[in-house]
Amino acid sequence: MRRSASPRTGPMADIITRGSISHSKSMGGIGVGRCRTRPLKEKMMRHLLTATILAGLATATSAQVVKYSTTPPGRILQGASVGSKSNMLFLSGQLASPIDASKSMNPASMTVSDFGDTKTQTISTLNKIKAALMMHGFTMADIVKMTVFVAGDPAHGGKMDFAGMNEGFAQFFSTADNPTTVARSAFQVAALAGPAFLVEIEVIAAK
Structure with missing residues (x-):
């Protein structure tokens, strides 16, 4: 073998x-x-x-915040979505300041003429909101939701001056300084905190 x-x-x-x-x-x-x-x-x-x-x-x-325009694009947004990692600010309702800031009067005794018409009060209120946002590191472009309460204007037969509110709003949104706008709701209310106030605005900002 x-x-x-x-x-x-x-x-x-x-x-x-x-x-x-x-x-x-x-x-x-x-x-x-x-x-x-x-x-x-x-x-x-x-x-x-x-x-x-x-x-x-x-x-x-x-891209935590996404804004959705209306079709065709309008004065306000269709809506907005905010991601879970966004920083958010919920701002309480703001009212207008007196036209003459030097006046020291009891707000209860002041009249609409001390604060101005709906357009004037809208501009004043949005300027206060702008300043409050800046204090917390936000801008008007960061606003995603706005709620507007408008009281009836005696000069308009007790009806809200929606056009005047929109004119004041247009000075802050869809402009050269702030090309963005917001999701917004507007309501006519019977009255606000005082008889002299025609507009109150609250906002939610996110970035």
């Missing part, structure tokens, strides 16, 4: 093994060379994919 060949051992086996590896490398990375190259490429691809995903997430989270 013929004996089966036993594995090569000793110095000759080392020479054959080293020769095979060298031959493998000389054949353009076949064998051992390819085994080492493939994991490196896969690792680089994983890093690239991770970087791409993170970049996409950064882009998504940087």
Whole structure:
């Protein structure tokens, strides 16, 4: 019977093994060379994919506030969405300041003429809102929702002056200084905090 060949051992086996590896490398990375190259490429691809995903997430989270225009674009927005990572400010209802700030009178004794008509009071109120927003690091462009309460104007037969309110509003939104606008609701109310007030405005800002 013929004996089966036993594995090569000793110095000759080392020479054959080293020769095979060298031959493998000389054949353009076949064998051992390819085994080492493939994991490196896969690792680089994983890093690239991770970087791409993170970049996409950064882009998504940087646009936390989205405003939706009406069709066609109008004076106010159709609506707005605010992401969970946004900074928000809920501002209480604001009233107009007296036209003559030097007057020191009891507001209860003041009349509409001390504060102005609906347009004048709207402008005064929005200026107060603008200043309050700035105190907290916001601007008029950050307003996403506005609620306007308008009392009946005696000069208009007790009806609200909606056109006058809109004229005052238009000086602050969709302008060169602030090309954005807001989602807005407006209501006529029986009365406000005092008989001299025709407009009260509250806003929500987000950025």
